[in-house]
Amino acid sequence: MSLTEREQGAAGPSPVPPAETRRPTPTVADVVRAVTAEPLPVRVTGYDGTAVGPADAGITMGINSERGLSYLLTAPGDLGMVRAYVRGDLTLGGVHPGDPYEALRVLKEQLRLRPPALAEGLALLRGLGRERLMPPPPPPQESAPRWKRVVNGLRHSRSRDSSVISHHYDVSNAFYELVLGESMTYTCALFRSPGDTLEQAQAAKYELVAGKLALRPGMRLLDVGCGWGGMVRHAAREYGVRALGVTLSKAQAQWAQAAIEREGLGGLAEVRHLDYRDAPREQFDAISSIGLTEHIGVRNYPGYFRALGGRLRPGGRLLNHCITRADNRAPHRSGAFIDRYVFPDGELAGPGRLIGEIHDVGLEVQHEENLRAHYALTLAGWCRNLVANWDACVAEVGEGTARVWGLYMAGSRLAFERNEIQLHQVLATRTDPRGVSGYPLRPDWPA
Structure with a gap:
Protein backbone atom coordinates (compact mmCIF):
# COMPACT_ATOMS: atom_id res chain seq x y z
CA MET A 1 0.00 0.00 0.00
CA SER A 2 1.36 3.41 -0.98
CA LEU A 3 1.80 6.23 1.45
CA THR A 4 -1.02 8.09 -0.32
CA GLU A 5 -3.29 5.10 -0.04
CA ARG A 6 -2.39 4.64 3.65
CA GLU A 7 -3.08 8.34 4.28
CA GLN A 8 -6.40 8.08 2.52
CA GLY A 9 -7.26 5.01 4.46
CA ALA A 10 -6.36 6.66 7.70
CA ALA A 11 -8.12 9.88 6.96
CA GLY A 12 -10.96 8.28 5.12
CA PRO A 13 -12.58 9.59 1.91
CA SER A 14 -14.38 12.94 1.88
CA PRO A 15 -17.66 12.42 3.65
CA VAL A 16 -20.72 12.20 1.39
CA PRO A 17 -24.04 12.68 3.12
CA PRO A 18 -26.38 9.74 2.83
CA ALA A 19 -28.91 10.16 0.04
CA GLU A 20 -31.74 10.45 2.49
CA THR A 21 -30.09 13.51 4.19
CA ARG A 22 -29.07 15.42 1.04
CA ARG A 23 -31.32 18.37 0.18
CA PRO A 24 -32.84 17.77 -3.29
CA THR A 25 -32.53 20.49 -5.89
CA PRO A 26 -35.89 22.27 -6.19
CA THR A 27 -37.74 21.58 -9.42
CA VAL A 28 -39.45 24.14 -11.61
CA ALA A 29 -42.75 22.89 -10.23
CA ASP A 30 -41.47 23.42 -6.66
CA VAL A 31 -40.58 27.03 -7.45
CA VAL A 32 -43.96 27.72 -9.07
CA ARG A 33 -45.85 26.18 -6.15
CA ALA A 34 -43.86 28.30 -3.70
CA VAL A 35 -44.82 31.62 -5.26
CA THR A 36 -48.38 31.04 -6.48
CA ALA A 37 -51.68 30.33 -4.78
CA GLU A 38 -53.91 27.49 -5.86
CA PRO A 39 -55.70 26.95 -8.12
CA LEU A 40 -53.40 27.77 -11.01
CA PRO A 41 -55.25 29.03 -14.13
CA VAL A 42 -52.57 27.67 -16.50
CA ARG A 43 -50.35 24.60 -16.75
CA VAL A 44 -46.66 25.34 -16.14
CA THR A 45 -44.09 22.93 -17.53
CA GLY A 46 -40.37 22.96 -16.81
CA TYR A 47 -37.20 22.08 -18.68
CA ASP A 48 -36.63 19.44 -15.98
CA GLY A 49 -39.75 17.51 -16.94
CA THR A 50 -41.86 18.65 -14.00
CA ALA A 51 -45.24 20.33 -14.34
CA VAL A 52 -47.86 21.97 -12.15
CA GLY A 53 -51.38 23.17 -12.83
CA PRO A 54 -54.41 21.60 -14.50
CA ALA A 55 -53.53 19.18 -17.30
CA ASP A 56 -56.50 20.37 -19.36
CA ALA A 57 -55.72 24.11 -19.09
CA GLY A 58 -56.26 26.03 -22.30
CA ILE A 59 -53.08 28.04 -21.72
CA THR A 60 -49.69 26.53 -20.94
CA MET A 61 -46.52 28.28 -19.83
CA GLY A 62 -43.25 26.59 -20.62
CA ILE A 63 -40.11 27.49 -18.67
CA ASN A 64 -37.73 25.99 -21.17
CA SER A 65 -34.23 26.53 -19.75
CA GLU A 66 -32.23 27.22 -16.63
CA ARG A 67 -31.64 30.73 -17.96
CA GLY A 68 -35.38 31.26 -18.16
CA LEU A 69 -35.80 30.26 -14.53
CA SER A 70 -32.96 32.61 -13.56
CA TYR A 71 -34.69 35.47 -15.36
CA LEU A 72 -37.86 34.83 -13.39
CA LEU A 73 -36.01 34.62 -10.07
CA THR A 74 -33.72 37.64 -10.46
CA ALA A 75 -35.78 40.46 -12.00
CA PRO A 76 -38.48 42.39 -10.14
CA GLY A 77 -42.13 42.50 -11.17
CA ASP A 78 -42.92 41.42 -14.71
CA LEU A 79 -39.43 42.22 -16.05
CA GLY A 80 -38.08 38.70 -15.51
CA MET A 81 -41.01 37.11 -17.33
CA VAL A 82 -40.59 39.56 -20.20
CA ARG A 83 -36.88 38.83 -20.52
CA ALA A 84 -37.47 35.09 -20.58
CA TYR A 85 -40.32 35.47 -23.08
CA VAL A 86 -38.35 37.71 -25.45
CA ARG A 87 -35.40 35.29 -25.37
CA GLY A 88 -37.68 32.33 -26.05
CA ASP A 89 -36.84 30.77 -22.67
CA LEU A 90 -40.51 31.12 -21.73
CA THR A 91 -43.27 30.20 -24.15
CA LEU A 92 -47.04 30.50 -23.99
CA GLY A 93 -48.96 27.59 -25.45
CA GLY A 94 -52.50 28.06 -26.71
CA VAL A 95 -51.84 31.54 -28.12
CA HIS A 96 -49.87 32.97 -31.03
CA PRO A 97 -46.79 35.03 -30.05
CA GLY A 98 -48.13 37.83 -32.25
CA ASP A 99 -51.23 38.09 -30.07
CA PRO A 100 -50.86 36.61 -26.57
CA TYR A 101 -53.93 38.56 -25.42
CA GLU A 102 -55.88 35.58 -24.08
CA ALA A 103 -52.92 34.33 -22.03
CA LEU A 104 -52.34 37.78 -20.57
CA ARG A 105 -56.04 38.12 -19.74
CA VAL A 106 -56.12 34.78 -17.91
CA LEU A 107 -52.90 35.55 -16.01
CA LYS A 108 -54.09 39.05 -15.10
CA GLU A 109 -57.51 37.98 -13.91
CA GLN A 110 -56.84 34.57 -12.36
CA LEU A 111 -53.19 34.14 -11.34
CA ARG A 112 -52.58 34.92 -7.69
CA LEU A 113 -49.00 35.30 -6.47
CA ARG A 114 -47.93 34.87 -2.88
CA PRO A 115 -44.64 35.34 -1.03
CA PRO A 116 -43.30 31.99 0.21
CA ALA A 117 -43.00 31.42 3.92
CA LEU A 118 -39.58 32.39 5.27
CA ALA A 119 -38.36 28.84 5.88
CA GLU A 120 -39.72 27.69 2.53
CA GLY A 121 -38.07 30.59 0.73
CA LEU A 122 -34.68 30.04 2.38
CA ALA A 123 -34.80 26.34 1.54
CA LEU A 124 -35.53 27.14 -2.09
CA LEU A 125 -32.67 29.63 -2.28
CA ARG A 126 -30.18 27.19 -0.76
CA GLY A 127 -31.35 24.38 -3.00
CA LEU A 128 -31.23 26.38 -6.21
CA GLY A 129 -27.62 27.45 -5.72
CA ARG A 130 -25.82 30.67 -6.51
CA GLU A 131 -25.70 30.17 -10.25
CA ARG A 132 -29.50 30.22 -10.54
CA LEU A 133 -29.65 33.50 -8.63
CA MET A 134 -27.19 35.39 -10.83
CA PRO A 135 -29.06 37.64 -13.32
CA PRO A 136 -28.39 36.59 -16.93
CA PRO A 137 -27.66 39.38 -19.44
CA PRO A 138 -30.92 40.97 -20.66
CA PRO A 139 -32.07 40.54 -24.27
CA PRO A 140 -30.62 42.99 -26.80
CA GLN A 141 -34.07 44.58 -27.27
CA GLU A 142 -33.94 45.96 -23.72
CA SER A 143 -33.06 49.61 -23.26
CA ALA A 144 -30.82 50.69 -20.40
CA PRO A 145 -32.59 51.60 -17.15
CA ARG A 146 -33.51 55.25 -16.65
CA TRP A 147 -30.48 56.07 -14.51
CA LYS A 148 -28.08 54.79 -17.18
CA ARG A 149 -29.63 56.83 -20.01
CA VAL A 150 -27.92 59.96 -18.72
CA VAL A 151 -25.12 59.23 -21.21
CA ASN A 152 -27.58 60.56 -23.82
CA GLY A 153 -28.41 63.64 -21.75
CA LEU A 154 -30.84 64.47 -18.99
CA ARG A 155 -34.38 63.14 -19.24
CA HIS A 156 -36.29 64.90 -22.05
CA SER A 157 -33.26 66.84 -23.24
CA ARG A 158 -33.16 67.13 -27.02
CA SER A 159 -30.39 64.55 -27.42
Whole structure:
Protein backbone atom coordinates (compact mmCIF):
# COMPACT_ATOMS: atom_id res chain seq x y z
CA MET A 1 0.00 0.00 0.00
CA SER A 2 1.36 3.41 -0.98
CA LEU A 3 1.80 6.23 1.45
CA THR A 4 -1.02 8.09 -0.32
CA GLU A 5 -3.29 5.10 -0.04
CA ARG A 6 -2.39 4.64 3.65
CA GLU A 7 -3.08 8.34 4.28
CA GLN A 8 -6.40 8.08 2.52
CA GLY A 9 -7.26 5.01 4.46
CA ALA A 10 -6.36 6.66 7.70
CA ALA A 11 -8.12 9.88 6.96
CA GLY A 12 -10.96 8.28 5.12
CA PRO A 13 -12.58 9.59 1.91
CA SER A 14 -14.38 12.94 1.88
CA PRO A 15 -17.66 12.42 3.65
CA VAL A 16 -20.72 12.20 1.39
CA PRO A 17 -24.04 12.68 3.12
CA PRO A 18 -26.38 9.74 2.83
CA ALA A 19 -28.91 10.16 0.04
CA GLU A 20 -31.74 10.45 2.49
CA THR A 21 -30.09 13.51 4.19
CA ARG A 22 -29.07 15.42 1.04
CA ARG A 23 -31.32 18.37 0.18
CA PRO A 24 -32.84 17.77 -3.29
CA THR A 25 -32.53 20.49 -5.89
CA PRO A 26 -35.89 22.27 -6.19
CA THR A 27 -37.74 21.58 -9.42
CA VAL A 28 -39.45 24.14 -11.61
CA ALA A 29 -42.75 22.89 -10.23
CA ASP A 30 -41.47 23.42 -6.66
CA VAL A 31 -40.58 27.03 -7.45
CA VAL A 32 -43.96 27.72 -9.07
CA ARG A 33 -45.85 26.18 -6.15
CA ALA A 34 -43.86 28.30 -3.70
CA VAL A 35 -44.82 31.62 -5.26
CA THR A 36 -48.38 31.04 -6.48
CA ALA A 37 -51.68 30.33 -4.78
CA GLU A 38 -53.91 27.49 -5.86
CA PRO A 39 -55.70 26.95 -8.12
CA LEU A 40 -53.40 27.77 -11.01
CA PRO A 41 -55.25 29.03 -14.13
CA VAL A 42 -52.57 27.67 -16.50
CA ARG A 43 -50.35 24.60 -16.75
CA VAL A 44 -46.66 25.34 -16.14
CA THR A 45 -44.09 22.93 -17.53
CA GLY A 46 -40.37 22.96 -16.81
CA TYR A 47 -37.20 22.08 -18.68
CA ASP A 48 -36.63 19.44 -15.98
CA GLY A 49 -39.75 17.51 -16.94
CA THR A 50 -41.86 18.65 -14.00
CA ALA A 51 -45.24 20.33 -14.34
CA VAL A 52 -47.86 21.97 -12.15
CA GLY A 53 -51.38 23.17 -12.83
CA PRO A 54 -54.41 21.60 -14.50
CA ALA A 55 -53.53 19.18 -17.30
CA ASP A 56 -56.50 20.37 -19.36
CA ALA A 57 -55.72 24.11 -19.09
CA GLY A 58 -56.26 26.03 -22.30
CA ILE A 59 -53.08 28.04 -21.72
CA THR A 60 -49.69 26.53 -20.94
CA MET A 61 -46.52 28.28 -19.83
CA GLY A 62 -43.25 26.59 -20.62
CA ILE A 63 -40.11 27.49 -18.67
CA ASN A 64 -37.73 25.99 -21.17
CA SER A 65 -34.23 26.53 -19.75
CA GLU A 66 -32.23 27.22 -16.63
CA ARG A 67 -31.64 30.73 -17.96
CA GLY A 68 -35.38 31.26 -18.16
CA LEU A 69 -35.80 30.26 -14.53
CA SER A 70 -32.96 32.61 -13.56
CA TYR A 71 -34.69 35.47 -15.36
CA LEU A 72 -37.86 34.83 -13.39
CA LEU A 73 -36.01 34.62 -10.07
CA THR A 74 -33.72 37.64 -10.46
CA ALA A 75 -35.78 40.46 -12.00
CA PRO A 76 -38.48 42.39 -10.14
CA GLY A 77 -42.13 42.50 -11.17
CA ASP A 78 -42.92 41.42 -14.71
CA LEU A 79 -39.43 42.22 -16.05
CA GLY A 80 -38.08 38.70 -15.51
CA MET A 81 -41.01 37.11 -17.33
CA VAL A 82 -40.59 39.56 -20.20
CA ARG A 83 -36.88 38.83 -20.52
CA ALA A 84 -37.47 35.09 -20.58
CA TYR A 85 -40.32 35.47 -23.08
CA VAL A 86 -38.35 37.71 -25.45
CA ARG A 87 -35.40 35.29 -25.37
CA GLY A 88 -37.68 32.33 -26.05
CA ASP A 89 -36.84 30.77 -22.67
CA LEU A 90 -40.51 31.12 -21.73
CA THR A 91 -43.27 30.20 -24.15
CA LEU A 92 -47.04 30.50 -23.99
CA GLY A 93 -48.96 27.59 -25.45
CA GLY A 94 -52.50 28.06 -26.71
CA VAL A 95 -51.84 31.54 -28.12
CA HIS A 96 -49.87 32.97 -31.03
CA PRO A 97 -46.79 35.03 -30.05
CA GLY A 98 -48.13 37.83 -32.25
CA ASP A 99 -51.23 38.09 -30.07
CA PRO A 100 -50.86 36.61 -26.57
CA TYR A 101 -53.93 38.56 -25.42
CA GLU A 102 -55.88 35.58 -24.08
CA ALA A 103 -52.92 34.33 -22.03
CA LEU A 104 -52.34 37.78 -20.57
CA ARG A 105 -56.04 38.12 -19.74
CA VAL A 106 -56.12 34.78 -17.91
CA LEU A 107 -52.90 35.55 -16.01
CA LYS A 108 -54.09 39.05 -15.10
CA GLU A 109 -57.51 37.98 -13.91
CA GLN A 110 -56.84 34.57 -12.36
CA LEU A 111 -53.19 34.14 -11.34
CA ARG A 112 -52.58 34.92 -7.69
CA LEU A 113 -49.00 35.30 -6.47
CA ARG A 114 -47.93 34.87 -2.88
CA PRO A 115 -44.64 35.34 -1.03
CA PRO A 116 -43.30 31.99 0.21
CA ALA A 117 -43.00 31.42 3.92
CA LEU A 118 -39.58 32.39 5.27
CA ALA A 119 -38.36 28.84 5.88
CA GLU A 120 -39.72 27.69 2.53
CA GLY A 121 -38.07 30.59 0.73
CA LEU A 122 -34.68 30.04 2.38
CA ALA A 123 -34.80 26.34 1.54
CA LEU A 124 -35.53 27.14 -2.09
CA LEU A 125 -32.67 29.63 -2.28
CA ARG A 126 -30.18 27.19 -0.76
CA GLY A 127 -31.35 24.38 -3.00
CA LEU A 128 -31.23 26.38 -6.21
CA GLY A 129 -27.62 27.45 -5.72
CA ARG A 130 -25.82 30.67 -6.51
CA GLU A 131 -25.70 30.17 -10.25
CA ARG A 132 -29.50 30.22 -10.54
CA LEU A 133 -29.65 33.50 -8.63
CA MET A 134 -27.19 35.39 -10.83
CA PRO A 135 -29.06 37.64 -13.32
CA PRO A 136 -28.39 36.59 -16.93
CA PRO A 137 -27.66 39.38 -19.44
CA PRO A 138 -30.92 40.97 -20.66
CA PRO A 139 -32.07 40.54 -24.27
CA PRO A 140 -30.62 42.99 -26.80
CA GLN A 141 -34.07 44.58 -27.27
CA GLU A 142 -33.94 45.96 -23.72
CA SER A 143 -33.06 49.61 -23.26
CA ALA A 144 -30.82 50.69 -20.40
CA PRO A 145 -32.59 51.60 -17.15
CA ARG A 146 -33.51 55.25 -16.65
CA TRP A 147 -30.48 56.07 -14.51
CA LYS A 148 -28.08 54.79 -17.18
CA ARG A 149 -29.63 56.83 -20.01
CA VAL A 150 -27.92 59.96 -18.72
CA VAL A 151 -25.12 59.23 -21.21
CA ASN A 152 -27.58 60.56 -23.82
CA GLY A 153 -28.41 63.64 -21.75
CA LEU A 154 -30.84 64.47 -18.99
CA ARG A 155 -34.38 63.14 -19.24
CA HIS A 156 -36.29 64.90 -22.05
CA SER A 157 -33.26 66.84 -23.24
CA ARG A 158 -33.16 67.13 -27.02
CA SER A 159 -30.39 64.55 -27.42
CA ARG A 160 -32.01 61.99 -25.12
CA ASP A 161 -35.47 62.47 -26.63
CA SER A 162 -33.96 61.87 -30.05
CA SER A 163 -32.28 58.69 -28.82
CA VAL A 164 -35.36 57.16 -27.19
CA ILE A 165 -37.63 58.06 -30.12
CA SER A 166 -35.19 56.30 -32.41
CA HIS A 167 -35.29 53.23 -30.12
CA HIS A 168 -39.01 52.83 -30.76
CA TYR A 169 -39.83 54.34 -34.14
CA ASP A 170 -36.75 53.51 -36.19
CA VAL A 171 -37.26 49.75 -35.83
CA SER A 172 -38.08 49.24 -39.52
CA ASN A 173 -40.51 51.01 -41.83
CA ALA A 174 -41.20 47.68 -43.55
CA PHE A 175 -42.12 46.14 -40.18
CA TYR A 176 -44.51 48.98 -39.41
CA GLU A 177 -46.14 48.61 -42.82
CA LEU A 178 -46.87 44.96 -42.02
CA VAL A 179 -48.30 45.73 -38.57
CA LEU A 180 -50.09 49.06 -39.08
CA GLY A 181 -51.53 48.32 -42.52
CA GLU A 182 -52.11 50.63 -45.45
CA SER A 183 -52.85 53.71 -43.37
CA MET A 184 -49.38 53.55 -41.77
CA THR A 185 -50.95 55.22 -38.75
CA TYR A 186 -49.69 54.41 -35.27
CA THR A 187 -52.32 56.05 -33.08
CA CYS A 188 -55.84 55.28 -31.89
CA ALA A 189 -58.37 54.91 -34.69
CA LEU A 190 -62.07 55.83 -34.60
CA PHE A 191 -64.55 52.98 -35.12
CA ARG A 192 -68.08 53.67 -36.27
CA SER A 193 -68.71 49.99 -35.52
CA PRO A 194 -66.49 47.11 -34.32
CA GLY A 195 -66.62 45.67 -37.82
CA ASP A 196 -64.79 48.60 -39.42
CA THR A 197 -61.40 47.84 -40.95
CA LEU A 198 -58.30 49.55 -39.57
CA GLU A 199 -58.06 51.63 -42.73
CA GLN A 200 -61.66 52.83 -42.40
CA ALA A 201 -61.20 53.60 -38.71
CA GLN A 202 -57.94 55.49 -39.20
CA ALA A 203 -59.49 57.58 -41.99
CA ALA A 204 -62.43 58.32 -39.67
CA LYS A 205 -59.99 59.45 -36.96
CA TYR A 206 -58.29 61.89 -39.33
CA GLU A 207 -61.71 63.17 -40.41
CA LEU A 208 -62.65 63.73 -36.77
CA VAL A 209 -59.45 65.69 -36.12
CA ALA A 210 -59.93 67.73 -39.30
CA GLY A 211 -63.52 68.49 -38.30
CA LYS A 212 -62.59 69.57 -34.80
CA LEU A 213 -59.89 71.84 -36.22
CA ALA A 214 -62.39 73.23 -38.77
CA LEU A 215 -59.89 72.79 -41.60
CA ARG A 216 -60.59 74.73 -44.78
CA PRO A 217 -58.69 75.21 -48.07
CA GLY A 218 -55.76 77.57 -47.74
CA MET A 219 -55.37 77.14 -43.98
CA ARG A 220 -51.96 76.41 -42.47
CA LEU A 221 -51.67 73.29 -40.26
CA LEU A 222 -48.78 72.23 -38.02
CA ASP A 223 -48.78 68.55 -37.01
CA VAL A 224 -46.23 67.83 -34.26
CA GLY A 225 -45.06 64.26 -33.77
CA CYS A 226 -46.49 63.56 -37.21
CA GLY A 227 -45.33 59.96 -37.53
CA TRP A 228 -45.45 58.77 -41.13
CA GLY A 229 -47.41 61.85 -42.17
CA GLY A 230 -50.95 60.47 -42.15
CA MET A 231 -52.62 63.63 -40.81
CA VAL A 232 -50.49 65.91 -42.97
CA ARG A 233 -51.38 64.02 -46.13
CA HIS A 234 -55.07 63.75 -45.18
CA ALA A 235 -55.33 67.50 -44.55
CA ALA A 236 -53.62 68.36 -47.82
CA ARG A 237 -55.47 65.79 -49.94
CA GLU A 238 -58.98 66.16 -48.51
CA TYR A 239 -59.05 69.84 -47.47
CA GLY A 240 -56.46 71.67 -49.57
CA VAL A 241 -54.62 72.67 -46.38
CA ARG A 242 -50.95 73.66 -46.43
CA ALA A 243 -49.64 71.21 -43.85
CA LEU A 244 -46.27 70.85 -42.16
CA GLY A 245 -45.41 67.80 -40.05
CA VAL A 246 -42.40 67.41 -37.76
CA THR A 247 -41.03 64.21 -36.22
CA LEU A 248 -37.90 63.23 -34.29
CA SER A 249 -37.70 59.94 -36.19
CA LYS A 250 -35.52 60.20 -39.29
CA ALA A 251 -36.98 56.96 -40.69
CA GLN A 252 -40.52 58.32 -40.32
CA ALA A 253 -39.64 61.63 -41.98
CA GLN A 254 -38.03 59.91 -44.96
CA TRP A 255 -40.99 57.55 -45.46
CA ALA A 256 -43.54 60.37 -45.04
CA GLN A 257 -41.84 62.72 -47.49
CA ALA A 258 -41.62 59.93 -50.07
CA ALA A 259 -45.36 59.23 -49.59
CA ILE A 260 -46.14 62.94 -50.07
CA GLU A 261 -44.28 62.97 -53.38
CA ARG A 262 -45.82 59.66 -54.44
CA GLU A 263 -49.33 61.05 -53.86
CA GLY A 264 -48.61 64.30 -55.69
CA LEU A 265 -49.04 66.45 -52.56
CA GLY A 266 -45.65 68.14 -52.64
CA GLY A 267 -47.18 71.56 -53.29
CA LEU A 268 -49.18 71.44 -50.06
CA ALA A 269 -47.59 69.00 -47.62
CA GLU A 270 -44.15 68.62 -46.09
CA VAL A 271 -42.62 66.52 -43.28
CA ARG A 272 -39.36 67.51 -41.62
CA HIS A 273 -37.04 65.61 -39.30
CA LEU A 274 -37.32 68.13 -36.50
CA ASP A 275 -37.94 68.54 -32.76
CA TYR A 276 -41.30 70.18 -32.06
CA ARG A 277 -39.35 72.85 -30.14
CA ASP A 278 -37.66 73.81 -33.40
CA ALA A 279 -40.82 74.03 -35.50
CA PRO A 280 -41.18 77.34 -37.40
CA ARG A 281 -42.26 80.18 -35.13
CA GLU A 282 -45.06 81.36 -37.35
CA GLN A 283 -48.78 81.67 -36.78
CA PHE A 284 -50.63 78.53 -37.83
CA ASP A 285 -54.40 78.34 -38.22
CA ALA A 286 -54.51 74.92 -36.58
CA ILE A 287 -52.16 72.57 -34.71
CA SER A 288 -52.60 68.84 -34.18
CA SER A 289 -50.62 66.73 -31.73
CA ILE A 290 -51.58 63.08 -32.19
CA GLY A 291 -49.61 60.76 -29.93
CA LEU A 292 -46.68 63.02 -29.02
CA THR A 293 -47.60 64.18 -25.51
CA GLU A 294 -46.74 60.73 -24.09
CA HIS A 295 -43.08 61.34 -24.95
CA ILE A 296 -42.41 64.83 -23.61
CA GLY A 297 -42.57 64.29 -19.83
CA VAL A 298 -45.35 65.53 -17.53
CA ARG A 299 -43.20 68.24 -15.96
CA ASN A 300 -42.69 69.66 -19.46
CA TYR A 301 -46.42 70.06 -20.18
CA PRO A 302 -46.41 73.82 -19.44
CA GLY A 303 -43.55 74.51 -21.85
CA TYR A 304 -45.00 72.16 -24.44
CA PHE A 305 -48.46 73.70 -24.55
CA ARG A 306 -46.99 77.20 -24.30
CA ALA A 307 -44.81 76.43 -27.35
CA LEU A 308 -47.80 75.18 -29.33
CA GLY A 309 -50.02 78.06 -28.21
CA GLY A 310 -47.37 80.55 -29.27
CA ARG A 311 -47.49 79.14 -32.81
CA LEU A 312 -51.28 79.42 -33.01
CA ARG A 313 -52.98 82.51 -34.39
CA PRO A 314 -55.75 84.14 -32.31
CA GLY A 315 -58.90 82.16 -33.01
CA GLY A 316 -56.86 79.13 -34.06
CA ARG A 317 -57.51 75.64 -32.72
CA LEU A 318 -55.28 73.03 -31.06
CA LEU A 319 -56.24 69.35 -30.96
CA ASN A 320 -54.25 67.22 -28.52
CA HIS A 321 -54.75 63.44 -28.77
CA CYS A 322 -52.88 61.29 -26.24
CA ILE A 323 -52.94 58.32 -23.88
CA THR A 324 -53.67 59.20 -20.25
CA ARG A 325 -53.89 57.52 -16.90
CA ALA A 326 -57.41 56.69 -15.75
CA ASP A 327 -57.11 59.16 -12.86
CA ASN A 328 -54.91 61.99 -11.65
CA ARG A 329 -53.33 60.07 -8.75
CA ALA A 330 -51.60 57.29 -10.71
CA PRO A 331 -47.80 57.43 -11.14
CA HIS A 332 -46.63 59.24 -14.25
CA ARG A 333 -43.84 56.85 -15.17
CA SER A 334 -44.52 53.57 -16.90
CA GLY A 335 -43.62 50.11 -15.63
CA ALA A 336 -40.35 48.35 -16.35
CA PHE A 337 -41.53 46.51 -19.49
CA ILE A 338 -42.89 49.57 -21.27
CA ASP A 339 -39.96 51.74 -20.18
CA ARG A 340 -37.22 49.26 -21.11
CA TYR A 341 -38.68 47.71 -24.26
CA VAL A 342 -41.27 50.02 -25.79
CA PHE A 343 -41.33 53.71 -24.82
CA PRO A 344 -38.19 54.67 -22.87
CA ASP A 345 -38.82 57.78 -20.75
CA GLY A 346 -42.54 57.75 -21.61
CA GLU A 347 -44.89 59.34 -19.06
CA LEU A 348 -48.66 59.60 -18.74
CA ALA A 349 -50.85 61.87 -16.63
CA GLY A 350 -54.54 61.79 -15.79
CA PRO A 351 -57.01 63.70 -17.99
CA GLY A 352 -57.50 66.36 -15.32
CA ARG A 353 -53.80 67.15 -15.28
CA LEU A 354 -53.71 67.31 -19.08
CA ILE A 355 -56.70 69.66 -19.35
CA GLY A 356 -55.46 71.78 -16.46
CA GLU A 357 -52.06 72.32 -18.05
CA ILE A 358 -53.64 73.34 -21.37
CA HIS A 359 -55.93 75.74 -19.52
CA ASP A 360 -53.11 77.20 -17.41
CA VAL A 361 -51.01 78.36 -20.37
CA GLY A 362 -53.89 80.57 -21.52
CA LEU A 363 -55.59 78.31 -24.06
CA GLU A 364 -59.35 77.88 -23.73
CA VAL A 365 -60.50 74.27 -23.53
CA GLN A 366 -63.62 73.86 -25.66
CA HIS A 367 -64.22 70.11 -25.92
CA GLU A 368 -62.92 66.78 -24.62
CA GLU A 369 -63.74 63.14 -25.28
CA ASN A 370 -62.40 59.76 -24.26
CA LEU A 371 -61.72 57.19 -27.03
CA ARG A 372 -60.54 54.41 -24.69
CA ALA A 373 -62.67 51.65 -26.24
CA HIS A 374 -61.47 52.64 -29.71
CA TYR A 375 -57.84 52.09 -28.78
CA ALA A 376 -58.59 48.56 -27.59
CA LEU A 377 -60.12 47.83 -31.01
CA THR A 378 -57.15 49.44 -32.76
CA LEU A 379 -54.65 47.29 -30.87
CA ALA A 380 -56.65 44.15 -31.62
CA GLY A 381 -56.39 45.04 -35.32
CA TRP A 382 -52.63 45.56 -35.12
CA CYS A 383 -52.22 42.19 -33.40
CA ARG A 384 -54.22 40.51 -36.16
CA ASN A 385 -51.86 42.04 -38.71
CA LEU A 386 -48.82 40.85 -36.74
CA VAL A 387 -50.21 37.31 -36.60
CA ALA A 388 -51.09 37.31 -40.31
CA ASN A 389 -47.63 38.60 -41.26
CA TRP A 390 -45.64 36.86 -38.52
CA ASP A 391 -43.04 35.16 -40.71
CA ALA A 392 -42.34 38.35 -42.67
CA CYS A 393 -42.13 40.40 -39.45
CA VAL A 394 -39.68 37.94 -37.90
CA ALA A 395 -37.59 38.00 -41.07
CA GLU A 396 -37.54 41.81 -40.93
CA VAL A 397 -36.75 42.48 -37.24
CA GLY A 398 -36.04 39.11 -35.59
CA GLU A 399 -38.24 36.93 -33.42
CA GLY A 400 -37.30 38.68 -30.16
CA THR A 401 -38.46 42.09 -31.38
CA ALA A 402 -41.61 40.60 -32.91
CA ARG A 403 -42.37 38.98 -29.53
CA VAL A 404 -41.91 42.34 -27.80
CA TRP A 405 -44.50 43.87 -30.10
CA GLY A 406 -47.03 41.10 -29.67
CA LEU A 407 -46.68 41.31 -25.89
CA TYR A 408 -46.84 45.11 -25.83
CA MET A 409 -49.88 45.45 -28.08
CA ALA A 410 -51.87 42.64 -26.47
CA GLY A 411 -51.04 43.93 -22.99
CA SER A 412 -52.00 47.48 -23.95
CA ARG A 413 -55.30 46.26 -25.39
CA LEU A 414 -56.05 44.59 -22.06
CA ALA A 415 -55.13 47.78 -20.15
CA PHE A 416 -57.51 49.88 -22.25
CA GLU A 417 -60.31 47.33 -21.86
CA ARG A 418 -59.84 47.29 -18.08
CA ASN A 419 -59.83 51.11 -17.87
CA GLU A 420 -56.27 51.20 -16.57
CA ILE A 421 -55.37 53.72 -19.29
CA GLN A 422 -57.45 55.95 -21.54
CA LEU A 423 -57.17 58.01 -24.73
CA HIS A 424 -58.34 61.62 -24.61
CA GLN A 425 -58.78 64.21 -27.33
CA VAL A 426 -58.80 67.77 -26.02
CA LEU A 427 -59.73 70.69 -28.29
CA ALA A 428 -58.64 74.19 -27.28
CA THR A 429 -58.57 77.63 -28.87
CA ARG A 430 -56.33 80.63 -28.60
CA THR A 431 -58.57 83.45 -27.49
CA ASP A 432 -57.67 87.02 -28.46
CA PRO A 433 -57.24 89.83 -25.88
CA ARG A 434 -60.93 90.73 -26.20
CA GLY A 435 -62.02 87.20 -25.33
CA VAL A 436 -62.97 86.23 -28.89
CA SER A 437 -62.17 82.58 -29.65
CA GLY A 438 -63.98 82.12 -32.95
CA TYR A 439 -65.49 78.94 -31.55
CA PRO A 440 -69.21 78.46 -32.35
CA LEU A 441 -71.98 78.10 -29.81
CA ARG A 442 -72.07 74.35 -30.46
CA PRO A 443 -69.47 71.96 -31.97
CA ASP A 444 -69.34 72.43 -35.73
CA TRP A 445 -68.00 69.03 -36.83
CA PRO A 446 -70.07 65.98 -37.84
CA ALA A 447 -71.00 63.67 -34.98
